[in-house]
Amino acid sequence: MALARCEKCGRPTGLRNEYIRRAPAVGYPDTGLLCGRPTCINPAIVWLTVAESNLYRNGHRLFALSTRAKEVRLQDGGECVDDNSFMRPR
Numbered sequence: 001m002a003l004a005r006c007e008k009c010g011r012p013t014g015l016r017n018e019y020i021r022r023a024p025a026v027g028y029p030d031t032g033l034l035c036g037r038p039t040c041i042n043p044a045i046v047w048l049t050v051a052e053s054n055l056y057r058n059g060h061r062l063f064a065l066s067t068r069a070k071e072v073r074l075q076d077g078g079e080c081v082d083d084n085s086f087m088r089p090r
Contacts, residue, residue: 001066002052006035006042019047021056036066 003012003019012019022045025031033044048056052063 002049002063003047003066004033004036004044005047006037006040006044008042009035009037009040012047017049020050021048021053022046023048023056033065 001017003015004025005012011022025033025044025046028045029043031043033046034040035042035044046063046065048063052060055063
């Protein structure tokens with residue numbers, strides 16, 4: 001499974017998988033994808049395993065991420081579509 005790491009944290013090592021290819025997330029370095037290390041909030045580059053690297057080479061561009069990298073940084077200006085929706089009974 002792909003991992004997200006910033007330039008500072010670098011290539012993932014000492015793990016179950018060998019990560020051989022790095023690819024920028026869409027919009028990098030202005031991406032919302034954050035580094036997967038627990039204390040890091042820098043923009044991430046995606047690291048791919050051997051199998052994922054082969055998929056990438058063949059045009060695949062959507063990969064599942066492991067760990068904390070599922071957090072995302074959002075832009076300002078989000079629009080509230082219904083201010084009272086949290087108060088409605090379900």
